[in-house]
Amino acid sequence: MAKSAYQPPRQSTLGQIIDSVVILGAVFLALWLPIAANLAGADTKQILPPGVTVAENADGSKTWTGLTWEGLGQNATMQAQWEKLGYSIEDAAGLITVWFDYEINWLLALVTAVVVIGYFAILLYYSEREYKEVIAEKFDR
Amino acid sequence: MSDSAVTATQTANPNAINLKKVLGPVHVWALGVGIVLVGEFMGWNYSVAKGGAYGSLIACWVIGLLYTCVAMIDSEITSTVAAAGGQYAQAKHTTGPLMAFNVGIYLVMAYTMLEAADVLVFGDLVSIGAGELGREGVDPKPFVFLAVAVLAWLNYRGVFMALSVNFLITAVAFFSIIILWVGVQPFSPGEITQHAEMLAIVPLPELSSVQGLPYGWLGVLAAFQFGTWYYLGIEGTCQAAEEVRSAGRSLPLGTMSGMITLLIAASLTWWICAGMLPWDYLGQALAPLYDASKMTGSNFLVVLLWVATVFSAIASANGCINDASRAWFSMGRDRYLPQWFAAVHPRYRTPYRSILFLIPIAVAFGFTGLLAQTITFSIVSGLLGYTFMPINLTKFRRKWPLGSIKRGFVSPMHPIPAIVLMTLCVLTFFAVFLGFGTQLFVMIGFYIFISLYFVYRRYKYVRRGDQFTMAWPKPQGY
CATH class of the missing domain: 1.20.5 (Single alpha-helices involved in coiled-coils or other helix-helix interfaces)
Known part of the structure; x- marks a missing residue:
């Protein structure tokens, strides 16, 4: 015997609004929460070359000691390009010494x-x- | 084949207002490349941070293989299942409603987050441009909002106009890469580009023993994550399936020519940037091609690349609004989401409510300023969709073997592309885990939640038989 087609219930306007809000809320929670909780983004660590130290000042700036382009693994061409980009050795060190943590x-x-x-x-x-x-x-x- | 597709969508609801069939292969190319080309202007370079410059190049090629498999598989199924929603419509016919719901959400999330990344970059570029003209500190947020609002309006008014605009600005952006490549004198190495010296990366002994690879081969694998950004969204060509005049011809032609365009653009982009920017800088740059143009000292190239980067971001966001809204619309039409979203504008014949609903998400994440994180949201959603594709093709071939239905395009060498794609997807999941593991975990948690939501809340509203709209015979094995 032929079965009749499934007849879905009719969803009320309020039900449709609730569902839309739930979806929007879930999207924001899933995407926003990791950012707000600082769980999104890369796991990184700082590795300083031998003889280099860095100290964070009260205003958030950093004081570097012992920096050399060679020590940072940069050859003369790389150094020239950093300078052309407007980066001082201290600015560059802030990028160069941060590494992904792949442990x-x-x-x-x-x-x-x-x-x-x-x-x-x-x-x-x-x-x-x-x-x-x-x-x-x-x-x- | 397209005839059967037309009949299928129209027989399902003959009185409904359908989307307009106005698009040709050029529009399909523009939709695919338009969405993706921004990946050459921003985002890909995070792969340099994860694996070094050579790691990024290897990722570019390996992930290029992944996307070639995606394009091959997608072309076969989409040219046969020509309905709005692309992979979503495919999943309904090959796998089932829950999978289709998830695929639809992958598409919406991948495109909306890509759109957010696009407008974020657009806002920052306006700010940078203003700074170059002496107006420092311009807030990018109003420009983020403006970009989304204008593009949403363009999409609201009609797909033909939106994608015709995309074709023009995508072409300008693509040719700007070629012009920059010529401008950096590729046949005179050492003049402007200095690959030998710039790529002489000396790794830290505790991290790598391979010259040129700062994290060794593990870093190359990790770079696969952002290697996807060179191509992410090319599968968006399928979203226009219901609006193309001849799906069997236009979709494979537009998609495969799009992949070739992207492979050329990706290789040129890497070559230009790796030879001019230190890899530590390149790995975190907002707009690397624009930065490379500044290193040439040519004002013409600087202006050209600024304009091209803006154009690529706008073209991408434009295509993303088109694709995300089509997927959302399709899910509303099938009652996977509230039916309210299934409305087609009576005059412009566009899914206008879906277009408007997704605006706040794109704007909110465009405001964050967190490009790598926003991109990762898009990548994970895209990757989940690619992981489904080999399953999709396998089921499609098993249920309707070759010869049982008319196909617009037959993917060659099956099952090799499916196996390669699945393997590369697994490796790319691991690449995301390396460095972005928590974000991956949270995203999967989200998809598990919405799956439960669908099973226990939404599925009861779904008309069972209506999910199968194609004029095909009963699948084998049922």
Whole structure:
């Protein structure tokens, strides 16, 4: 016997507004929260060349000692380009001495991998269930 | 094939106002390249920070391979499933509603965050330009808002005008890279560009033992994250599927010629910047090609590259508004989202409510000034979408083997592109994890939340049979 098509409930205007607000809120939470909580962005560390020290002053500026272009790993051409860009050795040192921290936390990597794979597995599982309903209604009625 | 697509969308709801079929291959090219070309003007250079200049170049080529696979796979399915929403419409037919909902959200998030990054750069460039003219300290925020408002209005008025404008400004931006390349005298190495000296990076012994690679091969892998920025959004060509005159011809032609354009532009961009800017500077620059033009000492090139960078950002944001709103519109039409979003403007025949709804998100993130973070949001969403593509093609071929339905384009060498794409996606996830692991984790958490929201809240509003709109036979195995 042919099955009748699924008739979805009609969504009220208020329901549509609530759903729109929920979606907008979720987007902002997911994107804004990491930025606000300082969780977005790169994991970095500062590595100073031998003999170089840096101290932060009360006004936020930094005082460097022991800086040389050579010590910062810059050859004469690089030095010339930095200067052409309007960078002093202190300005350049602020960029050159910051490095990405690629030390791998394998436990976190494993957890992330499980979450990503689990996410796709759930997606495919529920999608398949829903897809069978779609196909049944489209072709078997 | 496009005939069946037309019939499919119209038979689903014959009384509905449909989107206008006005676009040709040139518009498809402009939509794809227009969205992506900004990636040569900003953002790609963060890959230099993650892996050094050579690491960025390797990432450029390897990720170029990833996107070639994306374009091949996408061309086959989109030229057969020609409906607004691109990969979203594909997922409905091959995998199921929950996957389609997620794919739709990936697209919206990837494009809206890319749009936010575009207008952020636009605002900063206006501020920089004003500074060059002696007006220091101009606030970029009003210009961010202005850019979004004008582009949203342009899209509100009609897709043909919006994409015709895109074609012009994208062409100007592309040729500016060629002109800059000629201007830095590529056949006289050492005159302006100095690759031998600039690329002689001496790594710290505790981080790398490979000359030229500051983080060694791990850094090259990490650079894949921002290597995607050279090409991210090329798959946006599929969003216009319902508005192209001949999908079977226009989509593969526009997409593949777009990929070739981007591969050329990416290689030239890297070559120019790596030979003129110290890698530590390049890795954090806002607009590296513009910076490179300043190093030439030519006022003409400086003005040209400023204009081109602005144009590329505007063209990209314009295309992003077009694509994100189409995906949002499609989800509203299918009741995955409130139906209110499914309205088509009675006069301009554009998804105007979807266009307007996404404005606050783009403006808010354009205001943050955090380019690398905003870009990473876009990259993670894009990457999730690419990870779905091999699954998509495999299901598509299994359910409708070659010969069972008419295809506009057949992706060659299947399943090799699917396997390569999946492998590169896994590696790129790991690249994002290196340095941006927390952000990756939070984004996946978001997608898990909205999946639960769909299953338990929205799916009950979805008409089951209406999700399958193509005039195809029943899929095999069901």
